[in-house]
Amino acid sequence: MEREQKNIQDKLDEARHQFIATIAQNMGLYGVSDTNGRLYGTVLFAERPMTLDDMSEALGMSKMSMSTGIRALMDADMVERVWEKGVRKDLYQSHDDWYQSFTSVFVNRWREAADNNQKAARRAKEEFEAFLEEAEDPYLIDVLHHDLEKVNYALGYYEWLDEVIRIFESGEIFAMIPPK
Amino acid sequence: MEREQKNIQDKLDEARHQFIATIAQNMGLYGVSDTNGRLYGTVLFAERPMTLDDMSEALGMSKMSMSTGIRALMDADMVERVWEKGVRKDLYQSHDDWYQSFTSVFVNRWREAADNNQKAARRAKEEFEAFLEEAEDPYLIDVLHHDLEKVNYALGYYEWLDEVIRIFESGEIFAMIPPK
DNA sequence: ATGTATGTACAGTATATACTTTACGGCTAA
DNA sequence: TTAGCCGTAAAGTATATACTGTACATACAT
Known part of the structure; x- marks a missing residue:
């Protein structure tokens, strides 16, 4: 026994x-x-x-x-x-608050990345626009427009991502999907 | 020039x-x-x-x-x-569908982990319960109850996580937070 | 105060990862 | 069929990461 x-x-x-x-x-x-x-x-x-x-x-x-x-x-x-x-x-x-761990890990990791990228995108946008002022070569102007399009797309995406992160950061997610 | x-x-x-x-x-x-x-x-x-x-x-x-x-x-x-x-x-x-990239990366990475963990937790629960049947030592029984508590908590968490993942997987997230 | 025990910094070592070089199989065009 | 090019497998090398052993600083007990 x-x-x-x-x-x-x-x-x-x-x-x-x-x-x-x-x-x-x-x-x-x-x-x-x-x-x-x-x-x-x-x-x-x-x-x-x-x-x-x-x-x-x-x-x-x-x-x-x-x-x-x-x-x-x-x-x-x-x-x-x-x-x-x-x-x-x-x-x-x-x-042992796994819900909290998940959200804080998620938020911490993505928040920083999103902020960095957003900042870099804003800076790139400014620069591209400045170049566009000076540019004369039609081909170069075309290229710059394409680049601006891409960076604007990126900015939109970061805005969206920011919202997603905010939902976790603020705890709103727990209202939408209640912990079991 | x-x-x-x-x-x-x-x-x-x-x-x-x-x-x-x-x-x-x-x-x-x-x-x-x-x-x-x-x-x-x-x-x-x-x-x-x-x-x-x-x-x-x-x-x-x-x-x-x-x-x-x-x-x-x-x-x-x-x-x-x-x-x-x-x-x-x-x-x-x-x-360039960054929204899609984000969700599929998020889903792919977490879905597999969540499934694995959930499976492991279910298995652990079964085993703990089986041990509880055989156990006689009061201390051991107490330990097993604590373990079961933990694994039940884990199962609840995985259920919640599953829901979170599902929101991204199904695209519901885009109804909640529309792309810019 | 002084000896002792505890956590951590530092340097060294092993393991894993990222990258390159070389070599080869498969496809295309003659 | 064959010559030549393209993409990738395999093996080797360098760099980064994870882990260990030792040695030290700090705090507590006597």
């Missing part, structure tokens, strides 16, 4: 491991590396907050990797540090 | 180059590498469909890189192959 319960524990670990491996594999989409994904999964299913040494042992990796990995996960608001009196080591536990 | 027009052409190239560099830099979000982003930009602003040799010269990179790069861009529906009678070399031009 004792033996059987032990067996269940092993199988449970295996089942957890399998699940963690899958979500870790896909966590690249959140800008989280594969190994950091496994780190998150490990902390998620831990029964208690973990120390860096715990993680190091659980994953068979250096403590340094755990340190840098945890910092990345904290930056992404996926884990949080907790204090327990009498414990000197830093303790970490998962911060 | 001739000299000045030439100067404009140079400045135009520089302005294009600048814009292309920026969008290429951020194109990593679309799963497109930096250099493939520049490749796309080059094709986008080309006045005529380009051959691999054209691109090779324009970017100062090997033809092989252009070949693989173009294939990646074609897979992402960002460039298309065109035929011109009398031209033996393959010709490529940009396929």
